[in-house]
Amino acid sequence: MTTTQDELAAVFRRESGRAVATLVRMLGDIDAAEEAVQDAFVRALEHWPRDGIPPSPAAWIVATAKNRAIDVVRRESTREERYRRRAVLTGDDGTQADPASAVAERLDESVADDQLRLIFTCCHPALGMEARVALTLRLIAGLETRDIARAFLVPEATMAQRLTRAKRKIATARIPYRVPPSEELPARLEAVLAVLYLVFNEGYSGTTDATRPDLAREATRLTRELHRLLPEEPEASGLLALMLLTESRRPARFDGDGHVVLLESQDRSRWDAGLIEEGQAVVLDCLRRGRPGPYQVQAAIAAVHSDATRFEDTDWRQILTLYDQLFALHPTAVVELNRAVALAEVRGPGAALAVVDGLPLERYHLWHATRANLLNRLGRTADARAAYATAAEFTENPAERAFLLERAERG
Amino acid sequence: MTEYLFSVHHDYSKPLFDDDADVEAMFRDTAAFNDEAQAAGIYVFAGGLEAPDTATTVHVREGQTVTTDGPYAEARERIGGFWILELPDLDAALAWAAKASAACQGPVEVRPFQGV
Numbered sequence: 471m472t473t474t475q476d477e478l479a480a481v482f483r484r485e486s487g488r489a490v491a492t493l494v495r496m497l498g499d500i501d502a503a504e505e506a507v508q509d510a511f512v513r514a515l516e517h518w519p520r521d522g523i524p525p526s527p528a529a530w531i532v533a534t535a536k537n538r539a540i541d542v543v544r545r546e547s548t549r550e551e552r553y554r555r556r557a558v559l560t561g562d563d564g565t566q567a568d569p570a571s572a573v574a575e576r577l578d579e580s581v582a583d584d585q586l587r588l589i590f591t592c593c594h595p596a597l598g599m600e601a602r603v604a605l606t607l608r609l610i611a612g613l614e615t616r617d618i619a620r621a622f623l624v625p626e627a628t629m630a631q632r633l634t635r636a637k638r639k640i641a642t643a644r645i646p647y648r649v650p651p652s653e654e655l656p657a658r659l660e661a662v663l664a665v666l667y668l669v670f671n672e673g674y675s676g677t678t679d680a681t682r683p684d685l686a687r688e689a690t691r692l693t694r695e696l697h698r699l700l701p702e703e704p705e706a707s708g709l710l711a712l713m714l715l716t717e718s719r720r721p722a723r724f725d726g727d728g729h730v731v732l733l734e735s736q737d738r739s740r741w742d743a744g745l746i747e748e749g750q751a752v753v754l755d756c757l758r759r760g761r762p763g764p765y766q767v768q769a770a771i772a773a774v775h776s777d778a779t780r781f782e783d784t785d786w787r788q789i790l791t792l793y794d795q796l797f798a799l800h801p802t803a804v805v806e807l808n809r810a811v812a813l814a815e816v817r818g819p820g821a822a823l824a825v826v827d828g829l830p831l832e833r834y835h836l837w838h839a840t841r842a843n844l845l846n847r848l849g850r851t852a853d854a855r856a857a858y859a860t861a862a863e864f865t866e867n868p869a870e871r872a873f874l875l876e877r878a879e880r881g
Numbered sequence: 882m883t884e885y886l887f888s889v890h891h892d893y894s895k896p897l898f899d900d901d902a903d904v905e906a907m908f909r910d911t912a913a914f915n916d917e918a919q920a921a922g923i924y925v926f927a928g929g930l931e932a933p934d935t936a937t938t939v940h941v942r943e944g945q946t947v948t949t950d951g952p953y954a955e956a957r958e959r960i961g962g963f964w965i966l967e968l969p970d971l972d973a974a975l976a977w978a979a980k981a982s983a984a985c986q987g988p989v990e991v992r993p994f995q996g997v
Contacts, residue, residue: 596971643993644883646970654972 475515477523482511483684485528486612489535491584494591494647497539500609500637506542510535585610586695587647593662594645601636606665607672608633611688623866649699659700663709663765666693670713674720675867686717697752707756708766714749715772718742730873734781746776764800767792786815803829807837819847835864839874855879882967884925884994885974889987891961893933903986910984918966918977929962961987965994 486507493503510531524530592605607613619629650658666689673685690713697710722736753773756766771792778784793809806829814822823844831837838861845854858878862871891897898904918924936952952959964981968974974991982989
């Protein structure tokens with residue numbers, strides 16, 4: 471029983487995004503699509519423990535949700551209203567006689583781009599950045615509202631309201647359900663990449679859990695889709711490469727007890743060689759185009775790290791040069807902080823500390839952690855311990871906090 | 882198709898334009914935008930409004946009609962003019978809003994009318 475429920479939860483995380491995207495295309499209504507998919511999972515909860523898990527759980531969910539949606543459309547007293555909305559999203563004129571059969575006809579349409587269309591809808595610039603991320607996590611990645619609320623550090627009711635408001639704006643302002651035409655793509659793509667990057671980071675180093683591999687995988691999968699659909703967009707390639715190279719280190723990031731292992735101490739033989747090879751190939755391919763952007767340069771930095779078989783072999787000069795380039799493209803204090811880590815390796819911890827101390831990042835845990843590391847290397851161990859303790863206060867991630875507290879104790 | 886209100890917002894606490902040449906350019910560009918919208922078949926209605934100090938507010942409360950000189954709420958920024966355009970979706974509306982903003986040299990708020 472419990473096994474079935476665990477498995478069901480896993481199927482939900484994996485499949486609900488795809489199912490919702492398909493149902494949105496069919497129904498043209500995000501709330502109705504979510505309802506149908508939720509319904510299908512409720513039915514699974516009734517049937518599967520009794521009948522066993524079907525051979526293809528995902529297909530079962532989508533088929534059940536589709537049938538459920540057709541039933542609902544057929545019975546709905548407000549079906550004309552719903553049909554009108556579907557026509558808005560799909561570009562039909564809304565005059566077809568039988569809504570249910572029109573929905574049924576859509577069953578066999580290609581579903582390959584459903585998620586991309588839904589991503590571009592969720593990441594529309596007419597929505598605020600927080601709403602874009604929240605909608606993407608809810609609709610594409612299948613996160614519960616409760617989990618998204620925790621990630622944003624707001625009450626669940628507040629997040630539920632934000633999601634409702636965003637969905638209402640999509641429907642009433644008629645944000646179209648489509649991948650934008652090529653002339654609008656670069657501007658719209660930037661918003662999508664920013665959201666996927668945030669989702670990946672939440673999955674790689676989450677605010678709530680130490681790590682959410684499913685979220686990171688989902689973000690990578692969606693970026694791969696984006697890259698396949700838009701092979702001429704180098705920043706989409708750059709983000710994909712960055713994700714692949716970052717993800718390649720996952721097996722070495724925690725020790726057997728679940729403790730964080732720093733880059734310098736990681737067992738590099740455990741890095742995923744396949745992901746590294748793929749990531750490096752994508753980096754080379756996009757850099758060759760000569761249109762560098764922040765994601766491409768970050769991917770190039772990750773590629774230099776993955777070139778070194780030992781930490782001591784890292785080409786820090788090249789990394790420092792790449793950080794200079796990144797800062798020129800994207801001049802932020804966080805980039806300066808990361809650059810300072812490379813600077814410490816090239817010119818020593820004293821030079822790096824001088825840079826770090828001038829950065830306005832007092833509320834960012836990695837600012838304190840970086841200071842602590844540099845202070846330690848300069849022999850100022852008491853200051854370093856205090857900085858580790860402060861860093862622990864500013865992180866939400868339990869594994870990071872444990873690591874930082876341990877460093878604060880041990881020095 | 883949906884009707885959208887494109888409202889142009891002015892900051893009435895300072896002069897809207899630096900000199901007459903700017904005003905002329907704005908009127909010329911706005912007239913060209915209107916022509917383009919009409920040619921595209923999306924134009925429903927448009928108009929510029931007189932200054933907010935020409936407004937009068939009427940409010941019936943508990944059967945009493947209260948008439949007040951001036952606009953309803955205190956604010957620096959007010960609607961200076963508007964368009965009503967009929968467009969298929971928000972992306973189309975935002976593309977036209979960008980042209981409208983460039984023509985009238987002010988921020989343009991886009992809001993859908995309630996469906997009938």
